[in-house]
Amino acid sequence: MRRGPFRDGKFRSALHEPRTTVVLGRWLGAALLVCFLTGLVSHALQDPPTWLVPYLQSRPVGGYQVTQGLHVISGLAAIPLLGAKLWTVYPRLFEWPPARSVLHALERLGIFVLVAAMLLEVFTGLFNTLQWYPWPFPFRQTHFWLAWLATGGLLVHIAAKGTLIARHWRRPAVGLPQRRAFLTAVTAAAGVVTLTTAGQTVPFLSGLDLLAPRRPDIGPQGLPVNRTAAQAGTVTAPADWRLRVDGPRPYTLTLAELAQLPQHDVELPIACVEGWSATARWSGVRIADLMERAGAPAGAALRFTSFEANGPYRVMEMPSEYAVDPLSLLALRVNGEVLKADHGYPARVIAPNRPGVLQTKWIERIEVV
Template sequence: MRRGPFRAGAFRSPLHEPRTTVVLGRWLGGALLVCFLTGLASHVLQDPPGWLVDHLPPRPADGYRVTQGLHVISGIAAIPLTGAKLWTVYPRLFEWPPARSVLHALERLGIAVLVAALLLELFTGLLNTLQWYPWLFPFRQTHFWLGWLATGGLLVHIAAKAPTIAAHWWRRAVPALAGRRAFLTSVTAAVGVVTLTTAGQTVPWLRRSDLLAPRRPDVGELGLPVNRTAAQAGTVTVPADWQLHVDGPRPYRLTLDELARLPQTEAELPIACVEGWSASARWTGVRIADLLARAGAPAGSAVRVTSLEADGPYRVMEMPAQYADDPLTLLALRVNGQVLTADHGYPARIIAPNRPGVLQTKWVVRIEVI
């Protein structure tokens, strides 16, 4: 009955051994740890629990750019590392007997859950960088919980394999093996190539090598890419009588010309998107704090911002008080010295420090003190 991959000696490569697996596991564990922690940071900034809302920091201004860039870079680097590590251990799938005891069966089941969660997490995350969603489930929530499932499964797996890991952690503790160094060097080169050819969408000094990333952050209208166009958002035209509604103790309205005549502030701020790309630009507009002060808003007021967008999960955005009070948070009218285009949020959009791009609301029509 033991034929094909189930026969004794079916896998002859000496690299299917613990030391190679442990080395790759260290590298993969580091990448997954960075990916998990930065993913938590992204989730908290987009959908913070109530007790944390008032403690989210608006500085450093490019904080989200760094954390989300690291999230996508480490996630992409984890793909070849995962493939290499699974290659070193996949003969164990065909070991005989399949389960030697109840505990052994439970261990194998746990590994199956871990591998499935990890592969689905990396696969959906990679497609998210392409903005391609060929599935029916919500990406962000599924990605979040898969991250917890994969990380929990990984910790349990490390605990179960701790004796083996300890025995093969140090190079001097195991004999040298022909081909091990060449294999690990090849994996390192593969990780380096995919990182160098995709990280340029976040890291400016790697932009020239940005060959495989889905975006060049310096290409697009007004020198910036666009994730969601006006046509996609259902805001192709802006009403001729557009006015900004500011609701507070002393509500008022402003036309675009009246907004342009108010004191203008210029700030260098990045747009950083969940897909991993980011780009800095010079934004010009009116400080949100000044608009709120004119409306008689009490100190420490949060705001609710409403877009002309016809539909979408971020059509209405709430901004905690610490962002609304920050002098870098603007209702922007211009970018890089030019009037906003429709795809960039004309007539007015939000730009704030250390916030995900989905919360930098475009096509603003109302700002409400809450």
């Protein structure tokens, strides 16, 4: 009764078979597991639940740089793996009749949800690396819940197909010659995608950074910029700019007065959710020193406010663990130069093991909370 490209007899390749699907499923599962776990780390650091805040740590210094780099690397590698796996099973996606029983219908509905969630997850993540959002819904929250939906659907699917997976888990005594060629081609595709994008995070691969949207050494003062001063509506600092520090002993400082305080140099990375990172030498005043001068009690957290006109991270809260870390600075210079407007002139936050969106620029106020 079926006509067209999905009619019986059209799926002739011998590779539409369980063994090839199981092998690809193992590789894809490993990539998705890394992507899921590192994504949870990123979400927890960007928007931690109240109960988690006391346990957040400022060390290792490059922790977020590593986890978010792995998140994007594994997510990009999953795209060719997912495409290849769907190719091996798509005859089953169009089997006829569509539902033979209620249980069969429920199974196919679960597969539809799983495939849709995984496709949305990897491609919205890809578009996020390009900072392109052609949809009306918020990316971060949607990406987070799609990850749980896809992971739950995957676990249910593995449970439903457990017997079939176990039967084809080990290498058969006699294999299909074309299977080896196909799996080699898929491995090469995933490898090329990884090698030509990982350089935006992995320094020794930067020379191969051909397909990634960022090079970590290109931008003002040798650093990339996600949000420019023009985009934030802060092309120039207010003429009467003062840093206001509110606490038990509130005070204000001009830029000249800030520059007269003890200055410290630190080597810290900027690591962004899009997967790129770059390390620089930052100079400025220790945030702990500003806290002490304001009379902040032990264990106090801080709230930073930017004078940018708008933006979801205009106000940022910093737990005590980060605030008292000697590497956390209110930076005035980067790589030996006064900050340019795009990097947060006159002052910005730089702290270890923090997402780039929380390294707030154009600071005008610090509150002890």
